Amino acid sequence: MQDYAIIAREPGGPEVLERRAIATPAPGPGEALVRHEAVGLNFLDIYHRTGLYPWETPRDLVLGSEAAGVVEAVGAGVTGLEPGDRVAYAHPLGAYVSARAIAADRLLKLPEGVSTETAAGVILKGLTAEYLIHDSYPVRAGDVVLVHAAAGGVGLLLGQWLAAKGVRAIGTAGGAEKVALAQAHGYDTVIDYGTGDFVDPVMDLTGGHGVAAVYDSVGAETWRGSLACLRVHGTFVNFGQSSGAIEGFTFSDLARKSLHATRPTLFHFIADPGELQRRGAALAAVLADGTVRAEARNRFALSDAARAHRALETRATTGTSILVP
Structure with a gap:
C-alpha cells in the first residue's frame, strides 16, 4: 500500500490541498507507527490552511490535529503499547496522512465500545470540551x-x-x-x-x-x-x-x-503527558458509559479533503466530521 499525505502547498483556499505519495515512516526511539483509520476535521485545520495561524515554513504544510487508528510497530524504549492496540491522539499538525510515526506518550488507548472513527472525530473536540467546563469556567x-x-x-x-x-x-x-x-x-x-x-x-x-x-x-x-x-x-x-x-x-x-x-488553547492543557492521560481518561469514561454520544455525522475521503474544507467553511455540516484514508 502506498502511503500518502494531503499537503497544503501554500496558505490559501481549499484548492491548495493536494495528495502526495510518502514513504511509510519508521518509528524512532519513543515513537509508535499508527496506521490511521480516520482523521478528524476541524476549523483549526482551516485556520492553519489559510495562514490565519502563521506557518513556520513557507510551503508544504501537513494539516490535521486529531486522528485514530491501529499501532503497527513501536520504536525502542516504548512501553505500554504494542502492535494491534487501537489509539487516538490530538497533536498540532501532521494528521492528514495515511500512516504516521508519533511520540508514544501522545497516544491514548481506546476503550472497548469506542470506535476509531468516533475517536478520530472526537478526541480534539472532546478534550476541548473537557478543559472548557472543568478549567476555563468550572461549571x-x-x-x-x-x-x-x-x-x-x-x-x-x-x-x-x-x-x-x-x-x-x-x-x-x-x-x-x-x-x-x-x-x-x-x-x-x-x-x-x-x-x-x-x-x-x-x-x-x-x-x-x-x-x-x-x-x-x-x-x-x-x-x-x-x-x-x-x-x-x-x-x-x-x-x-x-x-x-x-x-x-x-x-x-x-x-x-x-x-x-x-x-484558552487546547494544546496548553495537554502538553504534559500525565495531564493528557488524565483528561483523556475523563473523556473516555463519558464516551464509554454513554453520558456523551459522539457519532461521526459527516464522512469524506481523506483524498477529498478540499471538498470537506469547503463544506465546513460554508457551515454545510453539523456535528463531527471525519476524513477516511
Missing part, C-alpha cells in the same frame, strides 16, 4: 451557561456533558435543522440566531440576570453579544473564531459587570 450544578455553535462538533459534546452535570445550557445555532439537533443533545433551549439577535432571548430566559459563562467559538460575529449576556462576575470563554478574529475588544468592555475573559 457547577445549577449554573446557566450559553454555548454558541451548539450544533457543531464541540457544541454537541458540551450540551450533553453540561446536562449530565446538572447545568442548564442555552445554545445558539443557525436554522431549524441545527436547532433541533442541538436540542436533542442536552440543551435546555436553543436560539436560532438566523431569526434575530440572541441577546434579548438569553436575558429573557435568565430573568434578566444573564448567564454565568459564555463558551464562544464564533468570535467576530458574537463577542459583543456574548459579553452582554453575562451576569455580574460572569466569564467570557473565547476558544475559536469561525466568523473571524475578534477586533476592538478592550479591558473596559469587562468593567460594566466586573467580567472575566479568557482565550
Whole structure:
C-alpha cells in the first residue's frame, strides 16, 4: 500500500490541498507507527490552511490535529503499547496522512465500545470540551451557561456533558435543522440566531440576570453579544473564531459587570503527558458509559479533503466530521 499525505502547498483556499505519495515512516526511539483509520476535521485545520495561524515554513504544510487508528510497530524504549492496540491522539499538525510515526506518550488507548472513527472525530473536540467546563469556567450544578455553535462538533459534546452535570445550557445555532439537533443533545433551549439577535432571548430566559459563562467559538460575529449576556462576575470563554478574529475588544468592555475573559488553547492543557492521560481518561469514561454520544455525522475521503474544507467553511455540516484514508 502506498502511503500518502494531503499537503497544503501554500496558505490559501481549499484548492491548495493536494495528495502526495510518502514513504511509510519508521518509528524512532519513543515513537509508535499508527496506521490511521480516520482523521478528524476541524476549523483549526482551516485556520492553519489559510495562514490565519502563521506557518513556520513557507510551503508544504501537513494539516490535521486529531486522528485514530491501529499501532503497527513501536520504536525502542516504548512501553505500554504494542502492535494491534487501537489509539487516538490530538497533536498540532501532521494528521492528514495515511500512516504516521508519533511520540508514544501522545497516544491514548481506546476503550472497548469506542470506535476509531468516533475517536478520530472526537478526541480534539472532546478534550476541548473537557478543559472548557472543568478549567476555563468550572461549571457547577445549577449554573446557566450559553454555548454558541451548539450544533457543531464541540457544541454537541458540551450540551450533553453540561446536562449530565446538572447545568442548564442555552445554545445558539443557525436554522431549524441545527436547532433541533442541538436540542436533542442536552440543551435546555436553543436560539436560532438566523431569526434575530440572541441577546434579548438569553436575558429573557435568565430573568434578566444573564448567564454565568459564555463558551464562544464564533468570535467576530458574537463577542459583543456574548459579553452582554453575562451576569455580574460572569466569564467570557473565547476558544475559536469561525466568523473571524475578534477586533476592538478592550479591558473596559469587562468593567460594566466586573467580567472575566479568557482565550484558552487546547494544546496548553495537554502538553504534559500525565495531564493528557488524565483528561483523556475523563473523556473516555463519558464516551464509554454513554453520558456523551459522539457519532461521526459527516464522512469524506481523506483524498477529498478540499471538498470537506469547503463544506465546513460554508457551515454545510453539523456535528463531527471525519476524513477516511
